[in-house]
Amino acid sequence: MREIRYLEALTEALREEMRRDPSVVIIGEDVRHSLRGVTKGIIDEFGPDRIFDTPISEAGFTGLATGAAMAGMRPVVEYQINALIFVAFDQLVDQAQKLRYMMGGQGKIPVTYLVVASGARRGLAGQHSDHPYPLLVHMGMKAVMPSTPRDAKGLFKAAIREDDPVVVFAPAALLPVKGAVPEGEYTIPLGQAEVKREGSDLTIIAVGPLVPEALKCAESLASEGIAAEVLDPRSLLPLDRETILASARKTGRVILFDDSNRTCGYAAELSAVIAEEAWDSLRAPIRRITRADVPVPFSPPLEAYVLPSRDRLLEECRQLLTGSRA
Amino acid sequence: MNPTHPLDRDKLIGFYRTMRLIRRFEERVVELVNRDEIPGVTHEYVGQEAVATGVCHALRPDDVITSTHRGHGHILAKGGDPRRMIAELMGKTTGYNLGRGGSMHIADLSLGIYGANGIVGAGSPIACGAALAAKLHGIDRVAVAFFGDGGMNQGVVHEALNLAAIWKLPVIFVCENNGYAISASIKEMAALERLADRAAAYGMPGEWVDGMDVLAVHAATTRAVERVRGGAGPMLLECRTYRFVGHFTAEKARGLKYRTEEEIAEWRKRDPLVIYPAWLRQEGICDPAQVDAEVEALLEEAVAFARQSPFPAPDEALDGMYAVPYPGFPARGW
Numbered sequence: 001m002r003e004i005r006y007l008e009a010l011t012e013a014l015r016e017e018m019r020r021d022p023s024v025v026i027i028g029e030d031v032r033h034s035l036r037g038v039t040k041g042i043i044d045e046f047g048p049d050r051i052f053d054t055p056i057s058e059a060g061f062t063g064l065a066t067g068a069a070m071a072g073m074r075p076v077v078e079y080q081i082n083a084l085i086f087v088a089f090d091q092l093v094d095q096a097q098k099l100r101y102m103m104g105g106q107g108k109i110p111v112t113y114l115v116v117a118s119g120a121r122r123g124l125a126g127q128h129s130d131h132p133y134p135l136l137v138h139m140g141m142k143a144v145m146p147s148t149p150r151d152a153k154g155l156f157k158a159a160i161r162e163d164d165p166v167v168v169f170a171p172a173a174l175l176p177v178k179g180a181v182p183e184g185e186y187t188i189p190l191g192q193a194e195v196k197r198e199g200s201d202l203t204i205i206a207v208g209p210l211v212p213e214a215l216k217c218a219e220s221l222a223s224e225g226i227a228a229e230v231l232d233p234r235s236l237l238p239l240d241r242e243t244i245l246a247s248a249r250k251t252g253r254v255i256l257f258d259d260s261n262r263t264c265g266y267a268a269e270l271s272a273v274i275a276e277e278a279w280d281s282l283r284a285p286i287r288r289i290t291r292a293d294v295p296v297p298f299s300p301p302l303e304a305y306v307l308p309s310r311d312r313l314l315e316e317c318r319q320l321l322t323g324s325r326a
Numbered sequence: 327m328n329p330t331h332p333l334d335r336d337k338l339i340g341f342y343r344t345m346r347l348i349r350r351f352e353e354r355v356v357e358l359v360n361r362d363e364i365p366g367v368t369h370e371y372v373g374q375e376a377v378a379t380g381v382c383h384a385l386r387p388d389d390v391i392t393s394t395h396r397g398h399g400h401i402l403a404k405g406g407d408p409r410r411m412i413a414e415l416m417g418k419t420t421g422y423n424l425g426r427g428g429s430m431h432i433a434d435l436s437l438g439i440y441g442a443n444g445i446v447g448a449g450s451p452i453a454c455g456a457a458l459a460a461k462l463h464g465i466d467r468v469a470v471a472f473f474g475d476g477g478m479n480q481g482v483v484h485e486a487l488n489l490a491a492i493w494k495l496p497v498i499f500v501c502e503n504n505g506y507a508i509s510a511s512i513k514e515m516a517a518l519e520r521l522a523d524r525a526a527a528y529g530m531p532g533e534w535v536d537g538m539d540v541l542a543v544h545a546a547t548t549r550a551v552e553r554v555r556g557g558a559g560p561m562l563l564e565c566r567t568y569r570f571v572g573h574f575t576a577e578k579a580r581g582l583k584y585r586t587e588e589e590i591a592e593w594r595k596r597d598p599l600v601i602y603p604a605w606l607r608q609e610g611i612c613d614p615a616q617v618d619a620e621v622e623a624l625l626e627e628a629v630a631f632a633r634q635s636p637f638p639a640p641d642e643a644l645d646g647m648y649a650v651p652y653p654g655f656p657a658r659g660w
Contacts, residue, residue: 025462049462055492060451060485067455067469070440071390073462075455091482094445095452103433103441104424105646140647140656163649191652238652 001180009149009181010038010114010170013156014076016185018046021074024160026051027061028078028114035080036116037175062088062113066096069109069165076160077111082118082130085167093139096165108163114156117172118145119209119259120307126295129303131208131259133169133236134266142166142190143236147211149179151234154188162190171209193240195247199229202253202320204313205244205270206230210257213310221317228317236266241273248274252283253320257313262290287316333544339612341383341540342603345375346614346621348399349599351408352571354625355398355415355429359575363633364415368429371399373570376598377502378403380543381470381565384551390438390456390469392449394502395430396569397442400472405437408628418635425638426646438467446507447473447480450499454486457495457560466555468496476507478521484528487562491528494559498550501564502537508573509584522564530560537567538596568593 004012018024026039032053034040043051054061058079065075079085085092096109120129133143142164146152152170159166196211197218206214211232218228231247233239248254254274256267267288274286292306352370359368371378374396382391382403393400401411406422414421415429422432433441440456443449453471460467477483478501490497501521505512518524525532531553535546543565550561570590572578603614647656 052493055485055488057485057488059482060454060489063448063451063482063486064455064458064489067390067392067440067452067457068459068462069455070435070452071456071459071463073455073459090445090448091451095443095448099433099441100649101647102423102427102431103435104422104426106423106433107435108649110649142648238655241654 001182003178004149004181005175006149006152006170006177006179007037007175009153010156011040012181013153013160014038014042015045017157017160018042018050023072023074024050024076025068025073026076026078027054027065029054029056029080031078036078038078038114038116058084058088059091062091063095065111066091066099066109069111070107074110074160075112076114078114078116080116081128082115082132083127085113085115085132085136092136093141097139097141100164109165110163111165112156112159113165113167115167115169117175118169119171119173120296120303121172122300122303123298125298129296131169131171133167134260134264134269136167137237137266140237142238143169144190144234145169145171145208145236146234147174147208147232149177149181151188151194153181154186155190155234158187158189161187166190169208173209177212188234190235191238191240192235193231193233193243195229195243196232197228197230199227200251201227202255202317203229203231203247203251204255204257204317206232206257207236207266208259210259210308214257214313217310217313217317220314226317226321233270239273241277244270244274245278248278249281252281254282255287255289255313255316255320257308258288258290259308260291261293262288263293265290284320287320289313289316335611337383338606339617341379341544342606342612342614343617343621344379344383344403345540345598345602346617347408347624348375348378348402350621350625351398351402351411354629356575358415358629365417366428367575368398368415369396369574370569370571371396373593373597374502374504374537374567375399376540376543376602377500377537377565377567380540381500381547384544384547385468385470388438388467390440390453390467392440392453392469392471393442394449394472394474394477395442395444395446396474397430397432401432401434401439401442404439406432406434406439408624409631412628412632413635416632416635417637418632419638420631420635424642424646447477447483449473450477450483450486451489453497454490454495457490457497458493460496466496468498468551468554470498470500472500472502474507475501475503475505475512475516475521476510477501478503478524479515487528487530487560490560491530494557496554496557497560498547498554499560499562501562502567503564504567504569506569506573506584509582511584520564522562525562530562532562532564534564534566537565538598538601540598540602570594570597
């Protein structure tokens with residue numbers, strides 16, 4: 001199978017969906033020249049009536065997308081920087097996410113929000129380094145975080161076709177990564193986790209850019225005779241509880257590996273789901289490796305210290321197994 | 327009032343019917359809130375009827391509006407059904423929003439009502455989106471964004487004004503300046519006397535109109551609609567008006583006092599529900615009492631309909647959040 005980059009997979013998804021459905025339009029900052037690369041060349045094929053460079057006004061164009069969606073369009077909104085969704089928060093969670101419910105189920109709001117370059121990218125400090133998915137998921141917003149080029153294309157396409165607002169988090173760390181992507185038409189439905197590596201001794205549930213890290217960790221553990229299962233939820237809401245619980249029950253040991261803040265973070269929710277539903281299968285306490293509860297600092301050693309790392313995961317896995325074997 | 331008005335008799339009577347309906351709707355709502363038949367509080371539109379009426383009667387049925395927390399008047403003027411509105415206010419299953427939204431969120435997409443909105447100014451960019459969609463679909467539909475003088479100071483309204491201006495979107499921004507953002511006088515909250523002057527900063531026309539005069543509002547909106555529908559880009563219309571009552575139903579009980587009795591009395595002299603029917607009678611256009619009787623009967627029926635309607639089953643609370651639901655979502659909290 002051909003290998004393409006994560007970023008290229010996103011572009012392919014967008015092109016295919018724009019060809020398939022004339023109501024798909026792109027709205028965002030610097031999307032014609034494609035600062036981030038996802039919309040590269042799109043304007044040449046689809047013209048200025050399908051791709052709109054906006055002023056720097058995140059709340060304004062986010063709200064505009066909501067109104068356009070209510071009136072029959074299918075906008076894809078691109079945010080150039082992860083933290084820009086904070087600027088648009090009312091329009092995301094109070095408007096786009098709540099309106100259908102508050103209107104008694106009238107209409108639909110099929111907007112896809114693409115957060116390109118989500119997460120820390122070395123040296124960008126506190127206001128450019130977040131993965132803000134727990135906040136949105138907390139408010140009931142559908143959200144996905146693909147970890148491979150194949151998943152990126154399939155989930156982005158599914159998100160665009162979904163008749164509800166969906167946020168697609170494309171982690172900065174993964175954008176240049178290459179991977180196998182099928183040639184033919186496919187989507188990956190929301191709400192389906194994937195076991196990326198089978199194992200029987202413990203389950204690492206890794207989110208987004210930490211999935212490849214978890215796989216490398218599992219590789220190291222294998223050489224020590226430990227079989228780690230690596231599970232990628234992919235879809236954060238809806239969440240595939242069944243696949244997660246099945247893995248937790250199978251191995252009895254769970255480590256959550258998540259690059260969002262610890263307090264009220266995504267790992268906290270996963271941990272609660274497992275503790276509530278699979279308590280009797282657990283052979284050890286659930287462990288969480290998350291980001292520290294501070295804004296991401298600038299200086300490289302400080303930055304590295306607050307982010308979850310493969311080394312910490314490895315250490316935690318070893319401890320967990322030694323502790324529970326005793 | 328101009329006695330040689332070009333509008334036909336039905337149109338002129340229609341203005342009164344809508345204004346009277348809004349006024350009496352609001353008065354009935356206050357009664358129902360005070361009797362606890364409507365939960366929470368509502369934000370009455372009493373005094374501002376000429377604005378919603380003048381604006382919405384200049385629109386086509388397929389034109390879009392976004393409304394505010396003080397939205398009953400806009401919704402009635404755009405053709406909203408008082409029965410389903412009262413039912414919604416009572417939280418009944420026959421309400422516009424199946425009891426999910428209440429007073430501040432009434433929407434009827436089939437009438438182009440993209441929702442009243444509990445967040446000040448938040449509807450403006452949504453109206454721009456509806457206008458963009460119309461433009462892309464090649465439909466000459468207009469969107470009206472209502473907001474108040476308080477909303478005029480919200481950042482998102484300025485973002486919307488700018489977006490509409492640069493893309494020449496068919497949007498009319500209607501700033502309904504009633505002088506007060508809750509208890510704060512606009513005189514203290516904005517340095518400009520005429521908020522419509524802000525339009526100049528976005529390269530669009532701004533017009534000021536007497537919001538107590540339904541004929542003036544209607545004429546100004548008709549001109550605006552003509553311009554905007556013709557593709558000339560958006561405009562800002564400031565309607566200077568006044569609410570005779572508090573910001574919300576419970577204000578009286580709280581003893582809030584931020585306006586003088588003299589000021590309210592001064593504006594009361596210009597009550598559109600006094601001046602306009604007197605003019606209709608004087609011009610021999612109609613006997614307003616007949617319209618009053620029709621409106622009373624309509625509201626009586628609406629209240630009865632709402633009272634007879636059932637409450638939703640409690641577990642319906644989890645329905646309708648997603649167009650595409652998944653098993654187990656939204657989650658229950660127990």
